[in-house]
Amino acid sequence: MTGDFTPDMVALLSADIIISTPEKWDGISRSWHSRSYVMKVGLMILDEIHLLGADRGPILEVIVSRMRYISSQTERSIRFVGLSTALANARDLADWLGVRDDGLFNFKPSVRPVPLEVHIQGYPGKFYCPRMNSMNKPAYAAICTHSPDKPVLIFVSSRRQTRLTALDLIQLAASDEKPTQFLSMADNSLDMILSQVTDSNLRHTLQFGIGLHHAGLNDRDRSLVEELFSNNKIQVLVCTSTLAWGVNLPAHLVIIKGTEYYDGKTKRYVDYVITDILQMMGRAGRPQYDQHGKAVILVHEPKKSFYKKFLYEPFPVESNLREHLHDHINAEIVSSTIGNKEEAIIYLTWTYLYRRL
Incomplete structure (x- = not known):
C-alpha cells in the first residue's frame, strides 16, 4: 500500500502479507477498532528503523507505538523485527520494541555483504x-x-x-x-x-x-x-x-x-x-x-x-516526535483512541520519545 495505490478490502482481508509505506499504514491503523486486518497483524517488519530521528521518523514511531498499544488492548502478541544500520543505543530501541537480549543483534558498521x-x-x-x-x-x-x-x-x-x-x-x-x-x-x-x-x-x-x-x-x-x-x-x-x-x-x-x-x-x-x-x-x-x-x-x-x-562509529538514534506530537495526539483523539488526559498519558508511554526523556 502506498499513497498511489490501495488494494480493495477483499484483497486486504485475504492477504497473508501486507507491504506498506509508514504513511499509508498510519492512516489505516488509526481506525483500528473497525479494521479487523489491523488487529490480526502478528508480525511487523520495519525497514530502516534508524530513520526515527529523520523527518519521516515521527510517523514511523507512531505506527509502532500504536501497534504495540493495539496488541495490549486485544491481548494478541505482535512480534516486531526492526532492521537498521549499526546503532550506539540499540538497547534503547530494542526495549521500546519489546525485544529481549537474545533477540538483539547489533553488528559493527564494517559488517556488510561487500566490504x-x-x-x-x-x-x-x-x-x-x-x-x-x-x-x-x-x-x-x-x-x-x-x-x-x-x-x-x-x-x-x-x-x-x-x-x-x-x-x-x-x-x-x-x-x-x-x-x-x-x-x-x-x-x-x-x-x-x-x-x-x-x-x-x-x-x-x-x-x-x-x-x-x-x-x-x-x-x-x-x-x-x-x-x-x-x-x-x-x-x-x-x-x-x-x-x-x-x-x-x-x-x-x-x-x-x-x-x-x-x-x-x-x-x-x-x-x-x-x-x-x-x-x-x-x-x-x-x-x-x-x-x-x-x-x-x-x-x-x-x-x-x-x-x-x-x-x-555507530551513532545514536533519538526520537523526533516532540515537534510533531500535537498532530499525532489530535489524530488519536479524532479516531477515539484517546478520550481523556489519562488516556493521552498512557498513549505517550508507548512512544520511543517517552523512553528517551
Whole structure:
C-alpha cells in the first residue's frame, strides 16, 4: 500500500502479507477498532528503523507505538523485527520494541555483504557554489583512480548540480583526450537512444557516457537512464540524493559531492542527516560483482573530523516526535483512541520519545 495505490478490502482481508509505506499504514491503523486486518497483524517488519530521528521518523514511531498499544488492548502478541544500520543505543530501541537480549543483534558498521572502503576529503571555501565547483576535478580523479572501468554514482544536492558536474566531467575527460571513456555503446545504438530522450541536457551528456537522474526528468527519460546504467552502457550517473532511497542502482564507486543541500524552508544550506549519507554510501559495492565497494566523500573542510567520527562509529538514534506530537495526539483523539488526559498519558508511554526523556 502506498499513497498511489490501495488494494480493495477483499484483497486486504485475504492477504497473508501486507507491504506498506509508514504513511499509508498510519492512516489505516488509526481506525483500528473497525479494521479487523489491523488487529490480526502478528508480525511487523520495519525497514530502516534508524530513520526515527529523520523527518519521516515521527510517523514511523507512531505506527509502532500504536501497534504495540493495539496488541495490549486485544491481548494478541505482535512480534516486531526492526532492521537498521549499526546503532550506539540499540538497547534503547530494542526495549521500546519489546525485544529481549537474545533477540538483539547489533553488528559493527564494517559488517556488510561487500566490504566498503571509505575516503573522506575536505575542501576549504566559505561559499557553496565555488566549493562545489572545486570538487569536480577531485571527483574525476577519484573515478580514474578507484573505478576506471566500473559503474560510478555521483550524488549531488540539486538538479543544477547534476548538469554542472556532468559538464565538468565531460570537459576533464576531453582534456585527457578520452572524451568517450565512460561510454560503452556503438554509434548506431547511441543514436537510436538519443532520439528517444526528451531532456536536452541529458541528451548531451549521454553522448559521453554520463547520465543525469533527478525529479525534473520525465518517467521515460528516468527509466531509460536507469536501464543504460544498470546494463553498463554508461559508466557514470550523476544524481540527486533521492536516488539513494528510491531506486536500487548499486555501483562500484559512490562519490558524495558535498554534504549540504539548500533547504527551502529555512532558506539556507543545511547538512544532510547522517542517515542520508549512510544510505548514499550503502549504494557502493555490488554483491554479485564486487569483492569490495568504494565511497569518496567530499566535504567542507571544517566538517571532515565530524564525518570521520560518525561514519566509522555507530551513532545514536533519538526520537523526533516532540515537534510533531500535537498532530499525532489530535489524530488519536479524532479516531477515539484517546478520550481523556489519562488516556493521552498512557498513549505517550508507548512512544520511543517517552523512553528517551
